[in-house]
Amino acid sequence: EVxxxxxxxxxxxxxxxxxxxxxxxxxTFNNYAMSWVRQAPGKGLEWVSSVxxxxxxxxxxxxxxxxxxxxxxxxxxxLYLQMNSLRAEDTAVxxxxxxxxxxxxxxxxxxxxxQGTMVTVSS
Amino acid sequence: xxxxTQPASLSGSPGQSITxxxxxxxxxxxxxxxxxxxxxxxxxxxxxxxxxxSNRPSGVSNRFSGSKSGNTASLTISxxxxxxxxxxxxxxxxxxxxxxxxxxxxxxxx
Numbered sequence: 001e002v003x004x005x006x007x008x009x010x011x012x013x014x015x016x017x018x019x020x021x022x023x024x025x026x027x028t029f030n031n032y033a034m035s036w037v038r039q040a041p042g043k044g045l046e047w048v049s050s051v052x053x054x055x056x057x058x059x060x061x062x063x064x065x066x067x068x069x070x071x072x073x074x075x076x077x078x079l080y081l082q083m084n085s086l087r088a089e090d091t092a093v094x095x096x097x098x099x100x101x102x103x104x105x106x107x108x109x110x111x112x113x114x115q116g117t118m119v120t121v122s123s
Numbered sequence: 124x125x126x127x128t129q130p131a132s133l134s135g136s137p138g139q140s141i142t143x144x145x146x147x148x149x150x151x152x153x154x155x156x157x158x159x160x161x162x163x164x165x166x167x168x169x170x171x172x173x174x175x176x177s178n179r180p181s182g183v184s185n186r187f188s189g190s191k192s193g194n195t196a197s198l199t200i201s202x203x204x205x206x207x208x209x210x211x212x213x214x215x216x217x218x219x220x221x222x223x224x225x226x227x228x229x230x231x232x233x
Contacts, residue, residue, distance in 0.1 A: 035222070037169075044126065045161070045169065045212050047222040059221050062124070095168060100180070107175060108157040108216040113168035 002026035002112055004096050009117030016086050016121070022079040022096030022114055030054070030074035033099040035110065036081050038092035038119075048094070049081065064090075086121045093118050124217055127152065127225035134231040135203045143228045145196040145213030151223055153194035157216035160189055160198045164209045172211075173198060200230070208232045 008020040022034070035050040049070040050059045058070050069082040079096050094117050097110035128146040135141040145152065145160075152158055158176045161169035171180055173189040176196060186201045196215070200207055213225035 037224075044227040045163075045214075045224040046126075047214070047220070047224060050221050061220065100171065100174060102180075107159075108155075108222065109159040109171055109174040109214070110161075110169070111171050111180060113170075115168055 002098075004098065004112055004114035006094065006096055006114040006117040009094065009119045011120045011122065012086055013123050014087060014121055017082070017084045018086065018119060020081040020083065020094055020096075020117060020119070022081075024077045024079065024098075027098075027112075029072075029077040032101065033106065034072060034079045035097050035099065036070065036079075037095045037097050037110070037113075038090075039095070039116075040089075040092040043092075046092075050099075051079070083119070086119075088121050091119060091121050124151075124220050124223045127213055127215060127223060129211075129213060129225040129228045131226070132229045132231065134233055135200075136233045137203055137205065139203050140199060140201045141203060141230065143198045143200075143211055143213075143230070145198070145215075145225045147194050147196075147215055147223075149194060150219070151215040151217040152191065152196050152213075154218060155216045156191070158189065158191060158196040159214045160187075161212045161214070162207075162209045163212065169212065203232055205232050 036048040051070045067085045098112040100107045100109040100111035160173040163169040177189040
């Protein structure tokens with residue numbers, strides 16, 4: 001079964017750090033670009049960051065640029081999000097998501113999502 | 124990159140059709156045929172319903188269809204069913220970031 005399982009969320013004080021992990025199973029992880037998408041309580045989805053299949057190419061939303069770092073370890077089938085200088089507005093459920101591929105083409109869509117991990121930034 | 128604009132809520136009776144709009148600019152929706160739609164039930168992860176404006180992934184009901192005109196994309200749900208009650212989000216590729224999501228639409232089945 002194709003699956004993504006996030007972990008690492010929790011309560012952290014403003015200015016603190018947290019590292020999220022996303023363990024992938026059921027597919028060839030190093031063939032897929034991956035992303036993090038967050039959702040603040042009662043709010044909509046917000047794209048946070050993406051990384052290419054090799055880990056070389058990374059992209060960030062302006063709201064997290066310079067504070068968050070996305071990375072992957074293909075030997076461990078795991079995606080990471082290092083979050084530093086956390087702010088109250090970073091409070092959200094963080095989802096990891098797989099880029100959609102069909103045939104030989106990649107699409108600007110996400111076909112597999114994890115269940116999410118909650119990050120709360122509060123003193 | 125500003126979020127794409129969707130109506131906050133829509134409702135319809137079982138069997139009816141509803142259409143959700145997603146308005147952006149020429150830098151996102153209007154500039155690329157890379158609009159996707161997601162369905163999200165409460166407490167659940169989003170589910171991909173439409174990619175590249177009008178294509179359905181395997182397993183998605185043909186009651187869901189997508190289209191685009193200019194800077195506005197649309198998702199139509201035909202033959203509305205109780206299980207269609209959910210939040211719906213559009214997303215698009217943009218000229219400054221890989222993705223931007225819409226503000227979300229809550230669909231209620233009366």
